[in-house]
Amino acid sequence: MTSRADSRPAGRARIRPADRRDVILTAAARSFAEHGFHATRLGAVAEEAGISAPALYKHFSGKYELFAAALIDLAEQLAAAAAAVPTDDDPRRELLAVIRAMAGNALDNRETGNIYRREPRLLQGDDRRRLAELSAGTRERLVALLGRARPVAPERTVRLLVTAALSIVASPVTHRVGLARRAVLDTLCGTVETVVELDLPDPATAADSTGLTPLGRREAVLTESIKLFASRGFHEVTLEEIGAAVDLPPSGVYRHFSSKNAILTAALWRGSERTTAAIADGLANATTPNEALVALAAEYSSLCVSDPEIMAVYLRDMGALDVADRRALRRQQRLNVDEWATWLQRARPDVAPAAARFLVHAALNVATDLTIAYRDLDASTAAVVVAAVLTGD
Numbered sequence: 317m318t319s320r321a322d323s324r325p326a327g328r329a330r331i332r333p334a335d336r337r338d339v340i341l342t343a344a345a346r347s348f349a350e351h352g353f354h355a356t357r358l359g360a361v362a363e364e365a366g367i368s369a370p371a372l373y374k375h376f377s378g379k380y381e382l383f384a385a386a387l388i389d390l391a392e393q394l395a396a397a398a399a400a401v402p403t404d405d406d407p408r409r410e411l412l413a414v415i416r417a418m419a420g421n422a423l424d425n426r427e428t429g430n431i432y433r434r435e436p437r438l439l440q441g442d443d444r445r446r447l448a449e450l451s452a453g454t455r456e457r458l459v460a461l462l463g464r465a466r467p468v469a470p471e472r473t474v475r476l477l478v479t480a481a482l483s484i485v486a487s488p489v490t491h492r493v494g495l496a497r498r499a500v501l502d503t504l505c506g507t508v509e510t511v512v513e514l515d516l517p518d519p520a521t522a523a524d525s526t527g528l529t530p531l532g533r534r535e536a537v538l539t540e541s542i543k544l545f546a547s548r549g550f551h552e553v554t555l556e557e558i559g560a561a562v563d564l565p566p567s568g569v570y571r572h573f574s575s576k577n578a579i580l581t582a583a584l585w586r587g588s589e590r591t592t593a594a595i596a597d598g599l600a601n602a603t604t605p606n607e608a609l610v611a612l613a614a615e616y617s618s619l620c621v622s623d624p625e626i627m628a629v630y631l632r633d634m635g636a637l638d639v640a641d642r643r644a645l646r647r648q649q650r651l652n653v654d655e656w657a658t659w660l661q662r663a664r665p666d667v668a669p670a671a672a673r674f675l676v677h678a679a680l681n682v683a684t685d686l687t688i689a690y691r692d693l694d695a696s697t698a699a700v701v702v703a704a705v706l707t708g709d
Contacts, residue, residue, distance in 0.1 A: 345428035352635035407464040419485035429489035483685040520694035546625035550633040605663035613703035
């Protein structure tokens with residue numbers, strides 16, 4: 317499927333009425349992907365679409381209706397791309413063909429597809445059910461195909477590997493690394509072909525302890541805020557609720573943080589710093605480039621499994637940060653990706669620099685998505701999948 321981004325007119329060119337709704341949806345999806353739901357202004361969407369605000373309201377009653385339409389439109393495009401792949405007597409071949417079609421759709425919608433990953437929790441009622449229906453249809457087809465291709469694999473393994481495959485092909489919407497389309501498809505789909513054949517270790521038994529609660533008030537505020545943000549979203553949580561979670565009035569929270577946004581900034585910088593520290597820890601346990609990749613996968617997977625809440629907040633709420641903080645965090649993320657990519661190229665010198673970065677982003681995406689989707693996932697299982705993305709083995 318092709319993106320509707322190409323249908324946007326240049327400047328303020330007149331839009332034919334038959335095209336107007338599609339142009340509005342494309343402009344809205346781009347804005348929601350860049351700024352998030354809460355920071356998106358309908359006036360800015362109308363301006364980018366080349367229409368007046370009253371003209372926009374002729375098609376959509378408000379921001380929620382526009383958001384829901386844009387998100388479901390993306391989901392319908394993705395489902396249609398998968399549905400267009402014909403059935404095949406060979407389940408592996410059909411599965412990989414569906415995956416390639418979905419990867420192509422992700423590239424076509426690279427500027428807008430992140431709302432499909434980040435914002436679906438905002439949908440309500442019939443809109444939520446429609447999105448679930450669209451997502452489940454394609455996912456269950458892939459699960460059935462992989463189950464036929466690997467009849468002795470446990471169902472949990474099959475479902476987990478399908479989740480990983482979908483995460484890999486969706487990963488281009490999370491970054492802006494440039495690479496020729498054919499090379500992207502070959503790189504990502506080749507990685508999926510490796511991942512879906514993995515044998516996963518038996519799940520490890522989780523430690524029977526929730527640990528101790530921080531005694532310091534500032535640390536307690538930060539810890540409880542991350543839990544609340546992960547559960548309900550940054551914009552839905554109030555300072556009163558944060559204070560109540562640590563037995564403080566709002567004025568007590570202000571003694572430690574100047575605002576709710578300051579709490580979010582501190583939380584995301586903590587996640588970034590832990591990610592950077594995990595790189596150093598992983599490399600300290602490696603003696604070869606290939607060992608470095610395996611160690612990086614293990615350290616990052618352990619980080620994600622031990623603190624899935626901060627990963628969820630990083631994925632969903634980073635757009636709520638001030639522009640300067642968001643840019644600084646992304647600069648640090650790029651430095652971390654560069655470090656991983658350097659070791660990947662040393663281990664796999666045949667992989668081009670840009671392709672190495674695509675693989676690193678795919679690996680990071682897989683670790684995050686698996687730990688959010690499977691809250692009982694153990695770090696060793698996640699590490700096997702993440703390492704396979706990096707090493708190609």
